[in-house]
Amino acid sequence: MKKLFPIILLVLTIASCKKAEELKYNSPDNIVFNFSSDDKDSILYTFAYTPDMALDTIMIPVRISGVQTNTDRKFVIKAMPDSSTAVPGKHYEAFKDSYVMPANKGTVSIPLVIYNTDSALQNKSVKLRFKLYANDYFGTALVKEINGTLVFSSTLEKPDWWSDYLGDYYSRTKHLLFLIATNGVRELSRIQDASPKFEIPKNLYIISLLTTFMANPAAWVKNNPGRGYVLEKIPNSDDYDFYSINNPAKKILYKKDAGASTYHFIDEFGQRIN
Numbered sequence: 001m002k003k004l005f006p007i008i009l010l011v012l013t014i015a016s017c018k019k020a021e022e023l024k025y026n027s028p029d030n031i032v033f034n035f036s037s038d039d040k041d042s043i044l045y046t047f048a049y050t051p052d053m054a055l056d057t058i059m060i061p062v063r064i065s066g067v068q069t070n071t072d073r074k075f076v077i078k079a080m081p082d083s084s085t086a087v088p089g090k091h092y093e094a095f096k097d098s099y100v101m102p103a104n105k106g107t108v109s110i111p112l113v114i115y116n117t118d119s120a121l122q123n124k125s126v127k128l129r130f131k132l133y134a135n136d137y138f139g140t141a142l143v144k145e146i147n148g149t150l151v152f153s154s155t156l157e158k159p160d161w162w163s164d165y166l167g168d169y170y171s172r173t174k175h176l177l178f179l180i181a182t183n184g185v186r187e188l189s190r191i192q193d194a195s196p197k198f199e200i201p202k203n204l205y206i207i208s209l210l211t212t213f214m215a216n217p218a219a220w221v222k223n224n225p226g227r228g229y230v231l232e233k234i235p236n237s238d239d240y241d242f243y244s245i246n247n248p249a250k251k252i253l254y255k256k257d258a259g260a261s262t263y264h265f266i267d268e269f270g271q272r273i274n
Contacts, residue, residue: 051116173268242254
């Protein structure tokens with residue numbers, strides 16, 4: 001009887017391996033998102049420093065958990081409207097009915113177009129939640145890796161150097177004009193920092209670009225045709241709209257002062273920008 005035990009054990013081991021192999025190759029391949037460990041399941045994006053961009057494309061990484069095949073295979077991504085604040089057509093281009101994992105490939109990136117045309121994005125972010133769904137080609141058994149989130153806005157925040165050069169009053173509209181006038185400068189060194197003294201004159205020169213722009217935006221538009229900004233008179237009004245031809249939905253009011261011949265930009269609080 002003792003001699004039979006090794007034989008029985010061998011037979012059971014072979015049967016167990018065969019069953020495991022059958023399970024391995026009979027189980028459907030799974031489709032999952034391929035976010036990096038830093039991203040976890042979320043993508044964060046801001047239009048804040050590119051105000052002339054009306055849209056951008058976010059690439060969503062997808063991979064298979066299984067084996068590659070020599071044929072194309074479709075997979076499905078859908079938005080989850082009940083847990084999203086982003087609206088299709090307004091904040092992003094709706095997902096297609098399906099996408100393709102190419103033959104002999106294990107990864108692919110799906111383009112998602114997002115829009116910077118809603119003025120509300122200047123004050124708040126929107127969230128788009130999306131999910132992978134099972135179909136005839138792929139399963140979704142790895143439930144922790146089939147959900148994704150995109151959060152985006154065009155919200156600017158008061159930088160720590162702002163009060164050193166531009167005073168205590170802050171508005172996102174003035175910050176936006178600063179970015180336009182300086183061609184995207186994001187950071188200035190603090191006056192009290194132990195930075196080289198030559199940075200202060202440099203910073204003051206950068207601030208002067210904003211002052212010059214605000215004093216005569218019509219001249220700035222004329223002298224910078226490649227930037228694509230216009231100052232357009234509002235019909236039946238003495239006022240103007242200032243905006244990028246690439247993103248005409250994002251306008252800043254350039255208003256004539258009552259009882260005077262001077263003009264000023266108006267911020268989100270209805271205050272004159274000085």
